[in-house]
Amino acid sequence: MSRRPLVAGNWKMNMLKENGTALAAAIAEKYSAVKNPACDVLVCPPALIVSAVADKVANKIAVGTQDAHALKSGAHTGDISVEMIKDVGATYAIVGHSERRTDHFEKDADVKAKAQAIIDNGLTAVICIGETEAQRDAGKTIEVCRTQIQGSVPENATAENVVIAYEPVWAIGTGRTPTADDVEQVHAAIRAEIANKLGQKVADGMRLLYGGSVKPSNAVELMGLPDVDGALVGGASLKADDFWAIISACL
Numbered sequence: 001m002s003r004r005p006l007v008a009g010n011w012k013m014n015m016l017k018e019n020g021t022a023l024a025a026a027i028a029e030k031y032s033a034v035k036n037p038a039c040d041v042l043v044c045p046p047a048l049i050v051s052a053v054a055d056k057v058a059n060k061i062a063v064g065t066q067d068a069h070a071l072k073s074g075a076h077t078g079d080i081s082v083e084m085i086k087d088v089g090a091t092y093a094i095v096g097h098s099e100r101r102t103d104h105f106e107k108d109a110d111v112k113a114k115a116q117a118i119i120d121n122g123l124t125a126v127i128c129i130g131e132t133e134a135q136r137d138a139g140k141t142i143e144v145c146r147t148q149i150q151g152s153v154p155e156n157a158t159a160e161n162v163v164i165a166y167e168p169v170w171a172i173g174t175g176r177t178p179t180a181d182d183v184e185q186v187h188a189a190i191r192a193e194i195a196n197k198l199g200q201k202v203a204d205g206m207r208l209l210y211g212g213s214v215k216p217s218n219a220v221e222l223m224g225l226p227d228v229d230g231a232l233v234g235g236a237s238l239k240a241d242d243f244w245a246i247i248s249a250c251l
């Protein structure tokens with residue numbers, strides 16, 4: 001089963017309108033110049049500039065948000081609905097990032113409800129999972145990932161409307177990564193758990209991204225693993241040259 005890789009940039013709480021649109025435009029321009037690119041590219045800016053970035057790169061690369069509310073509208077100060085995300089031209093939303101799980105106390109059930117809203121509105125959810133360092137040290141990496149898959153992924157998820165990002169919490173922003181063997185072992189276990197939940201066909205087609213200190217120097221090795229279908233990139237997605245080098249590992 002061939003899966004088209006996705007390289008996604010999570011800008012977190014970085015970039016203003018001017019430098020954010022310039023960064024996205026630089027990536028979109030390079031990507032547009034590639035004949036038959038073998039991967040998709042997504043950027044997820046802070047919510048306030050998603051509209052400006054989407055206008056700038058329309059029909060070249062995809063744009064998404066870093067969160068989405070589960071409900072359609074109402075008294076939820078500071079939140080954004082999937083309808084609003086769609087309205088400004090974004091087609092993806094990241095949910096369940098470990099920083100949201102930690103800073104905003106989001107649980108698997110919250111992540112699942114958000115992913116469900118994204119699916120219901122015809123967008124694609126990038127659902128993040130991954131173990132903490134303590135869980136890893138306790139030998140619980142695969143168990144944690146299985147539980148998060150069962151709890152965070154809606155029952156009607158398909159290879160088209162959901163992407164899973166495996167992000168070991170201890171690897172995010174630290175410069176540390178698991179070994180390639182470890183990444184492949186965890187991705188294979190995640191795919192098996194998706195097959196348990198959603199069937200082998202969905203599991204075979206679903207894209208599993210690796211995230212956590214992906215950089216130009218490790219991208220070729222990590223992106224070459226059989227069960228790795230692209231990357232979710234934080235820090236290195238803020239520099240056009242670095243992000244482009246990671247994209248190039250999948251082109």
Ligand code: PEP
Nearest residue numbers: 172173211212213234235
């Ligand atoms: C992330 O925040 O999703 C991430 C993977 O960050 P970094 O690449 O900086 O580790």
